[in-house]
Amino acid sequence: MKAVVTVMPKPAILDPAGVATARAMEHLGLKGVHSVRIGKSIEIEIDGADPSSLTEQLHEICHDLLSNPVVEDYKLEILS
Amino acid sequence: MKVAVIQFPGSNCDTDCQAALLFFPGVTAEIVWHKETSLAGYDVIVLPGGFSYGDYLRCGSIARFSPIMAAVRLAASTGVLVLGICNGFQILCEAGLLPGTLMRNRDLLFRCETLHLRVENNDSPFTSVLHQGQVLEIPIAHGEGRYFADAETLQALKANNQVLVRYCDASGNVSAAANPNGSLENIAGICSHGRNVFGLMPHPERVCDLILGGTDGRGIFQSMIDWMAAHKSNN
Numbered sequence: 001m002k003a004v005v006t007v008m009p010k011p012a013i014l015d016p017a018g019v020a021t022a023r024a025m026e027h028l029g030l031k032g033v034h035s036v037r038i039g040k041s042i043e044i045e046i047d048g049a050d051p052s053s054l055t056e057q058l059h060e061i062c063h064d065l066l067s068n069p070v071v072e073d074y075k076l077e078i079l080s
Numbered sequence: 081m082k083v084a085v086i087q088f089p090g091s092n093c094d095t096d097c098q099a100a101l102l103f104f105p106g107v108t109a110e111i112v113w114h115k116e117t118s119l120a121g122y123d124v125i126v127l128p129g130g131f132s133y134g135d136y137l138r139c140g141s142i143a144r145f146s147p148i149m150a151a152v153r154l155a156a157s158t159g160v161l162v163l164g165i166c167n168g169f170q171i172l173c174e175a176g177l178l179p180g181t182l183m184r185n186r187d188l189l190f191r192c193e194t195l196h197l198r199v200e201n202n203d204s205p206f207t208s209v210l211h212q213g214q215v216l217e218i219p220i221a222h223g224e225g226r227y228f229a230d231a232e233t234l235q236a237l238k239a240n241n242q243v244l245v246r247y248c249d250a251s252g253n254v255s256a257a258a259n260p261n262g263s264l265e266n267i268a269g270i271c272s273h274g275r276n277v278f279g280l281m282p283h284p285e286r287v288c289d290l291i292l293g294g295t296d297g298r299g300i301f302q303s304m305i306d307w308m309a310a311h312k313s314n315n
Binding site for chain 2: 013014016017020065066068070071
């Protein structure tokens with residue numbers, strides 16, 4: 001099975017890399033950029049065909065390892 | 081006093097910490113590999129600076145699951161002194177032994193310079209020989225040192241006097257201009273609620289000998305040594 005975890009800084013958290021990237025986009029002529037947020041996308045391939053048996057464990061791993069709940073939110077998608 | 085300096089893959093201040101500690105009479109300091117599972121017999125544990133696991137994922141996020149961390153957690157729960165410097169501070173936050181987290185510096189720069197710290201509280205095993213308001217000159221070297229905690233956590237930190245050091249100017253003024261990384265309220269180091277776990281971004285081990293440019297780091301280690309001596313004689 002395959003899962004994709006998207007980790008993003010929480011909305012209230014300053015993302016300086018996002019701010020710098022937004023500025024670069026403006027320099028490149030893109031008008032009206034008011035927010036750029038940079039996160040991570042983590043693709044996981046795991047043996048086993050039954051996603052439901054792993055969902056709980058994957059959520060635990062998202063919470064404990066893949067994201068820092070103090071400043072980040074995550075989204076877990078099971079693709080197959 | 082017997083100190084364990086934990087070595088993770090990517091630690092690079094481990095031998096500096098060991099060398100700084102060995103300046104003090106009566107101190108033994110051993111490097112302990114992160115795959116070890118026991119810290120029995122050690123009075124103090126130091127998590128040194130560096131780039132454990134290459135800072136992959138987030139600084140300290142993988143080291144926090146190293147086998148030794150269960151022993152660090154156990155030791156911390158029994159009152160053993162735990163000092164985390166730079167990457168060590170990041171690991172302690174990731175492990176939940178200290179609240180909050182360290183994020184990418186506000187200006188995205190890796191800041192490597194000597195700056196000033198104000199001792200905010202000397203009622204701790206790590207600052208007891210220092211004076212409240214004392215200004216120390218200690219170097220920093222980090223790209224991810226912007227301390228952040230939510231409002232509730234920050235309130236609790238301040239209510240319990242857990243903020244031990246803040247970035248300041250040479251006169252001791254805590255100002256935005258003296259903040260190298262955008263840390264919340266210029267926070268450079270905090271201790272745990274039980275006061276036996278201390279994490280800071282600056283490197284006291286780098287200023288323990290005049291030949292290295294200063295001795296302002298010694299007060300932190302001396303505080304720990306004095307606290308241990310008092311603590312041991314009380315038992």
